[in-house]
Structures are given as structure tokens and as C-alpha cells.
Ligand code: C2E
């Protein structure tokens with residue numbers, strides 16, 4: 023391209039250098055500059071003329087309309103005067119003469135000219151009232167308008183009418199006279215056209231202009247010039263043709279005098295008469311000619327001056343060149359050099375200017391080179407940058423993408439340049455992007471995160487820094503997205519750690535709450551119902567204590583996997599405590615059947631033996647179920663409800679499940695109050711011991727007492743141990759309470775011993791107390807502190823406490839026995855009743871549960887159980903105590919069957935220390951008396 027330009031320049035250069043001297047070229051230049059100006063001005067003047075012409079025609083159209091209004095006004099004013107008399111009595115009573123007189127007077131009074139005409143129709147003929155004859159005669163003029171009045175019953179303005187007698191021209195304005203609902207007469211005023219011509223002249227339009235009035239047929243009814251000569255004759259053919267064709271318009275006409283006019287006309291819709299204004303064309307072209315003449319002379323002058331100046335300038339420029347050429351030729355020929363001072367100075371100026379230009383060009387070249395270098399540098403760095411760099415157009419089109427963008431996104435550079443950002447940032451939409459672009463024009467945007475999709479479909483997160491700048495009049499967005507995959511992964515890892523249990527990999531409580539919140543919130547509520555299963559492992563603690571935490575963890579992992587295996591994909595399992603899990607089940611409401619089925623399967627799965635090498639562990643689970651939305655609509659409420667249900671399930675004997683019930687809340691409330699009372703009683707010494715005697719059924723002598731704790735804090739309602747012991751067990755107060763009871767009972771035994779009363783004291787020990795790792799050390803400490811002889815102490819344990827962890831229980835019981843403490847199995851018959859293991863237990867006594875004893879008289883089955891237990895105790899050589907003896911018959915039955923010991927209200931209720939001592943004294947005295955009598 024550049025080559026062609028150089029060639030073309032050379033050709034022109036050669037052409038002009040050889041054929042046209044510089045001076046001629048300059049002259050051509052001047053003419054070339056002048057010609058377009060001249061043509062342009064000509065066009066301007068012509069356009070000006072057209073505009074002026076159109077403006078005049080428009081103005082005249084308006085004027086013609088205004089004139090039409092004036093004519094309308096004149097005619098209609100006269101018509102309305104006649105109208106006002108058309109309802110007068112005279113004409114209604116047929117007195118046409120008086121009507122004509124009165125109307126004529128009124129017209130004259132109003133400053134109008136004209137006379138009255140009255141038409142009537144008879145036998146198809148139109149009759150006209152003539153004042154000369156004072157009667158109707160056959161009409162001679164304007165019957166057409168009168169006929170229309172009779173036909174239509176409306177007012178009518180006639181076309182131009184000529185009175186044949188006088189030869190005068192009139193315009194008649196008719197109005198109907200209606201009598202008995204019928205047009206009887208047509209009354210009219212004949213307006214002389216001279217009046218209308220006067221109206222035309224009154225507008226004061228320029229003298230040369232022609233103002234005219236024509237009727238519907240194009241007959242002249244008024245004229246500003248020579249009206250008496252032309253009224254009644256047709257208007258010029260052009261005007262007639264135009265008037266017949268349309269209501270308004272402009273046209274070129276030749277007047278009846280033969281003058282070329284520019285005419286504008288307008289027809290009145292009210293009277294049908296057309297007013298026209300004609301302006302002689304000569305009047306319009308005259309000023310234009312003047313304008314053109316002055317323009318042409320001005321240009322001629324300017325052209326002449328320009329030519330002179332061109333000639334002068336060309337000479338000066340040529341001189342400068344000559345001044346350089348001449349010395350060069352002389353130098354070449356070896357002739358002396360003659361310098362023209364002036365020319366030399368000009369040549370110097372030209373040379374200096376050329377030198378300056380050359381210098382400027384060099385500077386510019388240098389600046390351009392520097393700019394180019396900077397650009398190359400910038401391009402090098404952006405191309406080789408480690409981050410993706412993109413330049414985007416306002417519509418999202420990718421204008422520039424660096425090498426890293428191609429590499430990371432997996433597209434070729436050319437491919438990227440044909441793409442839109444939405445193909446990479448899939449979540450972005452043209453609307454959103456447009457808004458961001460618009461906002462960024464005037465604001466700095468803080469970096470934001472998106473996801474970019476690569477050619478292979480993989481996705482990676484980016485942090486985007488975007489700036490919108492204007493460059494060369496175009497707004498572009500410079501985008502620097504930074505790959506933040508590593509950071510996001512790290513964040514995800516931290517988040518995972520914060521929401522999961524590291525050991526099992528299950529969700530933790532926080533994660534569960536979050537999921538539950540999301541599930542319960544209105545917008546995410548996909549399922550209409552669901553359930554929370556609070557799973558607590560029974561007897562897990564001993565696993566930790568016996569086998570150590572490592573085994574404990576492996577057991578938990580196994581359990582968690584077993585539970586997880588039963589979960590569906592939509593369920594969530596969380597570990598919320600050491601051996602506590604919560605399963606979140608979502609399902610369509612089926613009355614909790616699915617939750618119950620799952621709970622059953624979970625219990626079965628957990629109860630299957632867990633084998634870890636040589637160790638085999640057997641666990642069970644208690645599960646509490648809360649359902650939503652039935653039991654609550656918040657995470658905390660539902661978790662709490664499931665927790666309560668789980669505690670209830672545990673309380674009901676473990677290894678089972680139960681649904682939350684609102685009463686559990688009341689129980690929980692109650693438990694809180696009881697806990698508070700127990701804590702205060704422990705702190706302020708409001709606990710007491712009562713003692714219930716245990717009697718030898720054969721001899722009636724007192725064998726010992728059972729220490730039973732009492733809460734004597736004076737607060738209503740009074741609570742017995744059956745109510746507060748389970749609470750103490752739940753809230754962890756059973757340990758200090760049990761300690762207090764045991765110590766107090768041992769001390770009392772010591773005091774009785776010192777007083778010479780030998781009573782064996784039985785102390786109830788809760789399963790939780792018994793299962794504590796420090797149980798044996800506590801017992802040893804108790805013996806040491808109280809100084810009691812262990813043989814006088816009986817520990818009462820429930821079946822459950824012993825059976826839950828047999829191996830350990832046996833070990834502890836053996837240690838107790840070794841010390842000399844005696845052991846009784848309390849409430850026998852209500853717990854596991856695993857009779858097969860009974861022979862292996864190192865126990866001394868069985869206490870038949872009072873529920874059987876109480877029903878001795880009434881229930882055959884209870885009696886059967888009692889008989890069996892008596893037989894069992896005998897065969898195992900265990901002492902047997904019957905609890906709850908209330909009646910003589912019960913006592914007799916038991917005694918007859920060989921039960922040795924008994925306690926119950928029949929003998930005595932549990933009594934405070936002093937009362938008991940009195941009772942024992944009395945009892946001993948009675949037994950002594952009985953013995954004395956029998957001997
Ligand atoms: P338990 O160990 O079976 O004690 C016997 C319960 O039966 C006592 O109730 C006693 O008053 C009641 N009783 C005795 N004879 C009769 C009778 O003829 N008819 C009726 N209806 N009841 C009779 P108490 O004192 O209310 O104790 C209830 C349970 O609370 C005890 O049952 C025991 O399991 C527990 N308990 C009491 N004191 C303690 C304690 O200091 N520590 C622990 N861990 N538990 C205790």
C-alpha cells in the first residue's frame with residue numbers, strides 16, 4: 023500500500039513539475055477554492071427564494087382564511103338578523119309585508135345593506151314576495167337556494183345571483199320560517215356584492231395584490247380590482263379548476279388581466295365562498311434578482327482579488343525556489359553566483375521552515391518510537407503475565423485475552439476473541455454485566471468472586487478486579503481475574519473442619535443446626551415433614567473405661583458407619599456428643615411411621631455385637647424422635663424435643679425409642695425445679711434419712727433397717743425419693759447425694775453401735791453411682807471415714823445396675839464382698855430377671871419387689887412369681903426379703919412359704935431416727951414378751 027502511495031506521488035510530482043509552473047497551480051488552486059463557494063452560495067440563494075415563496079404562500083393562505091372569516095361574518099350576521107325575525111308574530115301570522123318592513127329596518131339599523139326577500143312554494147312553483155305588488159309573484163331569481171331551504175328545513179347561503187332587472191349582483195342568505203312544524207316560507211336577505219368587495223378592500227393588502235371572492239361554481243362575487251367589471255364572470259380557469267377540486271391550496275394563476283400571480287385560496291365551510299389572494303410573481307422575483315446581482319458582483323470582486331493575491335504569492339514562492347536553483351546551476355556551470363537579496367532571504371526562510379519541519383518530524387518519530395517501545399513492553403508483560411488478563415467490550419465481547427487466559431481456559435486466542443464473557447462466566451447475564459459496566463464507569467468496584475468455565479467443562483473460582491476506562495472514545499473493561507482455587511479449597515477445608523466431626527467425618531451439631539434451619543425456612547421447605555432421631559448409646563462409657571479411648575473411638579466409628587448405612591441420600595447424620603448422634607430424616611408425612619421404622623433398624627444395627635480383634639462389645643441405643651412441623655419449627659426446639667424423648671426412652675428401660683410428647687416438656691420443667699431444690703438441700707443440709715425396719719418374719723425381731731432419703735426443704739409439693747432420685751441421676755447430683763446418704767447411714771450405724779443397738783443398715787445405691795469408676799475408692803473412703811464395720815452395711819442395687827455390664831459388676835461386687843459388705847438385689851423381678859446369671863453373682867440377698875407382694879391376695883401370677891423367687895433364693899442360699907408387706911394375710915402367706923425377712927407398712931413406715939429407735943425398743947420388748955410367753 024505504502025509502495026503505491028509513493029508511486030502515485032511520484033507520478034503527480036513529475037507531471038506538475040514538467041507541465042505546470044507553481045504560479046499556475048496556485049491560480050488553479052484559488053479557482054478550485056472559489057468555485058464550490060460560488061456554487062454553494064447559488065444554492066443558498068435559490069433555497070432562500072424557495073423558502074420565501076413558500077412562506078409567502080403560507081402567509082397568504084392564512085390571510086385568505088382570515089378574509090374568508092370576515093366575509094362569513096358579514097353574511098352570517100345579516101342571516102342571523104333575518105333569523106331573529108323569522109319567529110316574529112308577523113310572519114307567523116302571514117303578515118309578510120310587516121315582517122319585510124321590520125326586518126329591513128333592523129338590517130339598516132345594524133349598519134348592513136340589503137333588502138328582504140320572502141319565498142313560498144305553491145303547486146310545485148316558487149313564489150317571491152314583492153313589496154311593489156305587496157303579494158307573492160312568480161319568482162325570477164334564486165329559486166335554487168329557496169328550494170333547498172324547503173327541502174332541508176335549514177338555513178342556506180345562495181351562490182351569486184344577478185337581479186335581471188337591475189343587473190346588480192347579490193348573495194342571498196336564506197332562513198326557514200317554520201309554522202306548525204313545516205317550512206312555510208324561506209326568508210332571505212339579499213346582500214349586494216359591493217358590500218363584500220368593500221370587506222375585501224378593508225383588509226388593506228398591498229395594492230398590486232389581487233384579492234377575490236368566488237362562489238361555489240367559481241363565479242367572481244367580489245374583487246379588489248375592477249370589481250364592477252368582473253363580478254358575475256368566471257374566475258381564471260386555473261383558479262376555478264383548483265377551487266372545484268379542493269378547499270384550500272396554492273397555485274400559479276394568470277389573472278383576467280393577464281398578470282402571472284402566485285395565488286393562495288381558502289373556501290369557507292360555512293358559506294361555501296372562496297377567498298383568494300394573488301401576488302404578482304414579478305413582485306417576488308424582483309428582490310431575488312437584486313440579491314443575485316449583488317452576490318455575483320461581490321464574488322467577481324473577491325475572485326479578482328484572490329487571483330491577484332495568488333499571482334503575488336506564487337511569484338514569491340517561485341522566487342524562493344529560483345533563489346535556490348539559480349546558485350545551484352551557477353555552481354554547476356562554474357559561473358559567478360549573483361544573489362538577489364530578497365530572494366535569498368525568502369529561500370533562507372523556506373530552508374529554515376523545512377529544517378524546522380524536519381526537526382519536528384524527527385522529534386515526533388522519536389516520540390512514536392518510544393511509545394511503540396512502551397507498547398511492546400506492555401504487550402510483552404501482559405502476554406507473559408502469570409494471571410489471566412482480559413479486555414471486554416460493553417456488550418461482553420472479549421476484545422483482548424492474554425496467553426495465560428488461553429492456557430488456563432483451554433481456548434485458542436483467536437477463539438477467545440470471538441467469544442463473549444458469558445461463555446466463560448456462566449452465571450453472568452448480559453443484563454447483570456451491563457449494570458456492572460455502567461456502574462464501573464464512575465465508581466471503583468471492590469474485587470468480587472465468580473466461577474470460570476474452561477473449554478473442557480471444568481470450573482475454577484476466580485477473584486475479579488475490574489476497571490472500566492475510556493480509551494480513544496471507547497469504554498472498555500479491563501479485567502484481571504485471579505485463580506483462587508487454592509484459597510477456596512483452604513476455606514472449604516476450614517469450613518469442613520468447623521462443621522464436621524473429625525473422627526467420624528459426620529456433620530457436627532453446628533452443621534446439623536444450619537441444615538435444619540435451611541430446611542425449615544419457608545423458601546427451602548421442599549418437604550412438608552420430617553423427623554429428628556436423637557440416638558444415645560447405652561452403656562458406652564464402660565467401653566471407654568475398660569478398653570481405653572482408642573478402642574472407644576473404633577467402636578464409635580463402627581457404630582457411626584452402621585447408622586450411616588441406614589440413612590438415605592437425603593438424610594443427614596450428625597455426631598453431637600461423645601456417644602450421641604442425631605439423624606435428620608426428611609419424608610412426606612406418614613404419621614411418623616418412617617421415623618419409627620428407621621429407629622427400630624438403628625437399634626437392631628447398634629445392638630449387633632461389635633468385634634474388634636479379640637474384643638467383643640455389645641451396645642444398645644436409646645432413641646428419641648421429634649417430628650416437624652408437629653413438634654416445633656425451629657432447630658433448637660426440635661433438637662431439645664428429640665433429646666427429651668431420648669431421655670424418656672432411656673428412663674423407660676433403654677434399648678428402645680419413643681416419640682416426643684408435650685408432657686415431656688412439663689417433666690423437663692419439673693426436673694429443673696427438682697434439681698434446683700436438690701442442689702439447695704445439699705448446700706443447706708435439708709436432706710434427712712428415714713429408716714424402715716426389716717423384720718424377721720419367723721421371730722418378729724428387727725433384723726435391720728433400710729435407710730431412705732428424704733427431702734425436707736419445706737417446699738411444696740413434698741417430693742419422695744421415687745420422684746427426685748431419677749432427677750438426681752439425670753442431672754448428675756446422684757453422686758453427692760449418694761455420698762451424703764451413705765456417710766450419714768454409716769455414721770448412724772456407728773452411733774447405734776456405740777449405744778449398744780445392733781442394727782444392720784441397708785443403703786440404696788443408684789446404678790449410675792455403681793457404674794462410676796470411683797465407686798470402690800469412694801466406698802473404701804466411706805468405711806474409713808465413718809469407722810463402720812462393713813458387715814453391718816448392706817448395699818442395695820437394682821437388677822439393672824448389675825446386669826448392664828455384668829463383667830464389671832461382678833468384679834466390683836466381688837471387691838465389695840471382699841471388704842465384708844453385704845449385697846442385696848433390690849426390686850427383684852422387675853428388671854432383667856436374667857435368672858441364668860444369678861448363680862454367678864456374688865450377692866447375699868434378694869428383695870422381692872413390692873408390686874408382687876401387694877397383689878398376693880388378689881393375683882395368682884404374683885403369687886407364682888413369689889413362690890418361684892422363694893425357691894430360687896433357697897436353692898442359691900440367698901437371704902430373701904419381701905418388700906411392701908401391708909396386710910396380715912400377705913405376711914402369713916410369705917411366712918408359710920418360708921420367706922425369712924420382710925418390710926412394709928404392716929410393721930412400720932420409714933421413720934425418722936428417734937421414732938425408729940422408739941419403735942425398735944418397743945418391738946424388741948414385745949418380741950421378748952412373746953418369747954417369754956411361748957417358752
Ligand atoms: P426401695 O429401695 O425399694 O425402698 C422401698 C420403698 O418402698 C420406700 O419408698 C418405702 O417407703 C416403700 N415401702 C416400704 N414398705 C411399703 C409398703 O408396705 N407399702 C408401700 N406402698 N410402700 C412401701 P421410698 O422411701 O419412697 O423410696 C422409693 C425408692 O427410692 C426406693 O425404693 C429406692 O429405690 C429409692 N431410694 C430411696 N432412698 C434412696 C437413696 O438414699 N439412694 C438411692 N439411690 N435411692 C433411694
Ligand code: MG
Pocket residue numbers: 728786818848
Ligand atoms: Mg431399697
Ligand code: MG
Pocket residue numbers: 848849869871872905
Ligand atoms: Mg425395693
